[in-house]
Amino acid sequence: MDKTSFEMKSAIDGPMHVSLKHDSAHKHVTGTAEYIDDIPEPAGTLHGGLGLADRAHAQILSIDLDAVRSAPGVVWVMTADDIPGANDVASTGKHDEPLLATDLVQFHGQPVFAVFAETRDQARRAARLAKIEYRDLPHWTDIDGAREHGAPLVTEPMTLKRGEPETEIEKPEFRVQASMNIGGQEHFYLESHIAFAIPGEDEDVTVWSSTQHPSEVQHMVAHVLGVSNHAVEVKTRRMGGGFGGKETQSNQFAALAAVAAKKLKRAVKFRPDRDEDMSITGKRHDFRVDYDVAFDKKGKIHAVDATYAARCGFSADLSGPVTDRALFHADSSYFYPHVRLTSQPLKTHTVSNTAFRGFGGPQGLLGGERIIEEIAYALGKDPLEIRKLNFYGQRGSGRTVTPYHQEIHDNVIARIVDELEASSDYRKRRKAILKFNETSPVIRKGIALTPVKFGISFTLTAYNQAGALVHVYSDGSIHLNHGGTEMGQGLYTKVAQVVADAFQVDIDRVKITATTTGKVPNTSATAASSGSDLNGMAAYDACRQIKERLIDFAARQWQVNRDKIEFLPNRIRIGSEIVPFDTFIKAAYYDRVQLSAAGFYKTPKIHWDRAAGRGHPFYYFAYGAAVSEVSIDTLTGEYMVDRTDILHDVGKSLNPALDIGQIEGAFVQGMGWLTTEELWWDAKGRLRTHAPSTYKIPLASDRPKIFNVRLAEWSENAEPTIGRSKAVGEPPFMLAISVLEAISMAVASVADYAICPRLDAPATPERVLMAVERLKSL
Known part of the structure; x- marks a missing residue:
C-alpha cells in the first residue's frame, strides 16, 4: 500500500x-508500549518460580523441600496443600488439571510446587533444590503410543455423518486409503506468560494477566482462592502475542500469583523463562488422519470416511472443541455426497495441547486437501482441476450441505479461485514448471493453488x-x-x-x-x-x-x-x-x-446439537486462496518459496492495512507450521525443542521472495456484521497449505507425477529428502 x-x-x-495505523504501532517500535513486566513494582514485590517434575508419568513417593525453603531470598514455598480453594485450573469443568501436582505426575515438566522469593533469580535457583522420589509408571507421548497402550480419550469424541458412506464407498471405480501425520506447533509469542497480583482488602485481589480470556482467569483465580468472582479483578492492556496460547494457559500463572499475594499480603509477579514456558504450556494438537475416499474417473468425490486422531496431552483442556472443529473443516471447500468423520482425542503423557490459531480447523482442512491431492495423482491430473470439480455449488445445485448439515449460502470460493488463477498466471507458470522439471537434474519446482473456506463463530454457542x-x-x-x-x-x-x-x-x-x-x-x-x-x-x-x-x-x-x-x-x-x-x-x-x-x-442464527451432529454452528464463512511456487534441491531436501499470490475475502474491510497485515502474518506462521516448526519428545518424555536454539520459526528470509497479497474488494458479508466485514484472524493461516502442496509437486516430479508423495507435516528438508529418495527407488 x-x-x-x-x-x-x-x-x-x-x-x-x-x-x-495500529493504535500502539509507534509504541511497539519505540519500546514505549507498556506490558505487564513494565509496570512499576510496589515495594516488597515478590517473584515466583516453579518446581517441575522430571518424569513423564510417575507416582510421587516423597518430597523434601527443606533446601528450597532455606535458600537465599526465599519467603514461601507453596504446595497443593496450601491452596485455599480448589486445586484445579481446568477450563472445561472436568477438574482434570491440578494447579500443582499432588501424588501423581502426568507429564515431564508438570508443576509440583512454587517458590516465592525476593528476586526472580532466587526463586528459580531455589526451585531446583528439591528432592523428589518417584515410582515410574508406563508412559506414551504420541498417537502411536496412545493407540498401542489403549489410551483413554480425554473427552467425548464426535461423529459427523451424512448420506450412506458405509455402503456408497464401495461403489465407485476408484478408491484410496491412506494416512497423514500432521505435527503440532509452539505458539512462540514474543512475550512469555506473566501474571502480576496485588492483594486488596477483605477477599479482593487485582491481577494483571497476559491473557486472551480475562473472565476465565477471573473465574479460575476465584475458584483456586475459594472466593466469589466479584472479589477478583483481571486487567489486560495488551499482550506480546497470543495465537491461542493465552486462552486457557494463563490460568495457572495468575492463580499461583494470586494465592501467594493473598497469603503473604505482598505484590507477586510470576514470569517463567522461555524454556519453562515452552515446556509447561500447551501447543497445537498433533493429528493422524486416516482417510478412505472413493471417486469416479473424472475425479469427483463420491464418499469419504475419515478418522482424525489427536495427541491431546494429559487433560482435556480445549481438546474437545479443537477436535470438533477439525471435523467441521475436514470438507475444506468440497462437497462430499456421502461422508462420515470421526474424532479420536487421545490422552498422552505430555503437556495438554490447547487453542492455536485456527483451533483444529487447519488440521481438518489439511486432511481434506490431502484427499484432493491423492485423487489428482491417482488420475494424473492437475490438483486444481480436481478442486474445481468438487467445490460446493450455489444454492439449488444440490451441493451446498456440509457434513454437519449446515447449508452454505454465501459461497464465493469459485470466484476467488478463478480470479486468483488468472491474476497469478497459474496455468502459464505451471506449464513452464513442468517443462523446467523435464531437464533440471537437481533443482525441481512445484506450484499449487489451494482454497480456504473457514466457518466463523465459537462452536460453543454461549461464547458468541x-x-x-x-x-x-x-x-x-x-x-x-x-x-x-x-x-x-x-x-x-x-x-x-x-x-x-x-x-x-x-x-x-x-x-x-x-x-x-x-x-x-x-x-x-x-x-x-x-x-x-x-x-x-x-x-x-x-x-x-x-x-x-x-x-x-x-x-x-x-x-x-x-x-x-x-x-x-x-x-x-x-x-x-x-x-x-x-x-x-x-x-x-x-x-x-x-x-x-x-x-x-x-450472534444470531447459530445453533448446534453435538450429539446429533447437526446444526448451524457458523454465522458465515470466510474464503480465500493462495498460489505458491517453490524450488527444492533433490540432493539435500532444502527448498525456498519463490513466489506467493493471495486473494482473500474479508468482506467490506474495517481496516485494509490491518487486514493485509493479518493475512501476511498468518500465512508466514502457517508456513512455519507446515515446513520448519517441529516438536520432538525423547524416550523419557522430555520436550527437547524447548528454546529458539532447537525450535525453528520462520525467519524474514524464509518469506516468499515475491509476495503479492490482495483483498477481494468486491466482497461484502451477506450477513449484517459490523460494517459488513468478515473475520481475518484465523482463515488466512491455512493459505500456507499451498506451500506444502507445491513442495509435494516438486517431489512428485522425480517419479513423473505418478505417485502422491504423501508428505507428512512439517515437511522439513529431512522429510523432503526422504520422500525424494523413496520415490526414486520405486
Whole structure:
C-alpha cells in the first residue's frame, strides 16, 4: 500500500473502512508500549518460580523441600496443600488439571510446587533444590503410543455423518486409503506468560494477566482462592502475542500469583523463562488422519470416511472443541455426497495441547486437501482441476450441505479461485514448471493453488456474546472499553473506528482502555476470529443507545423533527443549524442527558446439537486462496518459496492495512507450521525443542521472495456484521497449505507425477529428502 492509504481519510469518508495505523504501532517500535513486566513494582514485590517434575508419568513417593525453603531470598514455598480453594485450573469443568501436582505426575515438566522469593533469580535457583522420589509408571507421548497402550480419550469424541458412506464407498471405480501425520506447533509469542497480583482488602485481589480470556482467569483465580468472582479483578492492556496460547494457559500463572499475594499480603509477579514456558504450556494438537475416499474417473468425490486422531496431552483442556472443529473443516471447500468423520482425542503423557490459531480447523482442512491431492495423482491430473470439480455449488445445485448439515449460502470460493488463477498466471507458470522439471537434474519446482473456506463463530454457542462500555464525557471526548483483548492484531483500533464512525468524530477523540473484568463482565475469549464481530457490534450498540438519547435531546431542545438531525464529521446538523460536536455534548450534559451506555451483542442464527451432529454452528464463512511456487534441491531436501499470490475475502474491510497485515502474518506462521516448526519428545518424555536454539520459526528470509497479497474488494458479508466485514484472524493461516502442496509437486516430479508423495507435516528438508529418495527407488 502507498503511504497515503495508511493516513486518516477525509471526515466525509468516516473512520471505518479505511486504513488507519495500529493504535500502539509507534509504541511497539519505540519500546514505549507498556506490558505487564513494565509496570512499576510496589515495594516488597515478590517473584515466583516453579518446581517441575522430571518424569513423564510417575507416582510421587516423597518430597523434601527443606533446601528450597532455606535458600537465599526465599519467603514461601507453596504446595497443593496450601491452596485455599480448589486445586484445579481446568477450563472445561472436568477438574482434570491440578494447579500443582499432588501424588501423581502426568507429564515431564508438570508443576509440583512454587517458590516465592525476593528476586526472580532466587526463586528459580531455589526451585531446583528439591528432592523428589518417584515410582515410574508406563508412559506414551504420541498417537502411536496412545493407540498401542489403549489410551483413554480425554473427552467425548464426535461423529459427523451424512448420506450412506458405509455402503456408497464401495461403489465407485476408484478408491484410496491412506494416512497423514500432521505435527503440532509452539505458539512462540514474543512475550512469555506473566501474571502480576496485588492483594486488596477483605477477599479482593487485582491481577494483571497476559491473557486472551480475562473472565476465565477471573473465574479460575476465584475458584483456586475459594472466593466469589466479584472479589477478583483481571486487567489486560495488551499482550506480546497470543495465537491461542493465552486462552486457557494463563490460568495457572495468575492463580499461583494470586494465592501467594493473598497469603503473604505482598505484590507477586510470576514470569517463567522461555524454556519453562515452552515446556509447561500447551501447543497445537498433533493429528493422524486416516482417510478412505472413493471417486469416479473424472475425479469427483463420491464418499469419504475419515478418522482424525489427536495427541491431546494429559487433560482435556480445549481438546474437545479443537477436535470438533477439525471435523467441521475436514470438507475444506468440497462437497462430499456421502461422508462420515470421526474424532479420536487421545490422552498422552505430555503437556495438554490447547487453542492455536485456527483451533483444529487447519488440521481438518489439511486432511481434506490431502484427499484432493491423492485423487489428482491417482488420475494424473492437475490438483486444481480436481478442486474445481468438487467445490460446493450455489444454492439449488444440490451441493451446498456440509457434513454437519449446515447449508452454505454465501459461497464465493469459485470466484476467488478463478480470479486468483488468472491474476497469478497459474496455468502459464505451471506449464513452464513442468517443462523446467523435464531437464533440471537437481533443482525441481512445484506450484499449487489451494482454497480456504473457514466457518466463523465459537462452536460453543454461549461464547458468541460480547459487552462494551462507552462514555461520552462533557468535553466531547469518548472512553471505550470492551471485552476483547489486544495481542497485536489491531482489535482495539478496529473497535475504536466503529465508535468514531458511529459518532462521526475523529479517531483521536476515542480513548482505548485496558480490558478489565471490573468494567465489562462475563466476556468471551478473544478467539475464533470473532473479536471484531462481537466487540464491534457491542460497542456499536452502546453508541446507538447514546445517539438515540442525543437525538431526542436535540429534537426537544431545538424543536425540530428527529429526521432533521444528522451526525456530520465532528458536528451535528439540527434543522438548519450546525453545532460543533463538543458544544452539542456539553449542552446535552447540562440538560442531564445520560452519556454512558453498556452495549451488548449476541450472534444470531447459530445453533448446534453435538450429539446429533447437526446444526448451524457458523454465522458465515470466510474464503480465500493462495498460489505458491517453490524450488527444492533433490540432493539435500532444502527448498525456498519463490513466489506467493493471495486473494482473500474479508468482506467490506474495517481496516485494509490491518487486514493485509493479518493475512501476511498468518500465512508466514502457517508456513512455519507446515515446513520448519517441529516438536520432538525423547524416550523419557522430555520436550527437547524447548528454546529458539532447537525450535525453528520462520525467519524474514524464509518469506516468499515475491509476495503479492490482495483483498477481494468486491466482497461484502451477506450477513449484517459490523460494517459488513468478515473475520481475518484465523482463515488466512491455512493459505500456507499451498506451500506444502507445491513442495509435494516438486517431489512428485522425480517419479513423473505418478505417485502422491504423501508428505507428512512439517515437511522439513529431512522429510523432503526422504520422500525424494523413496520415490526414486520405486
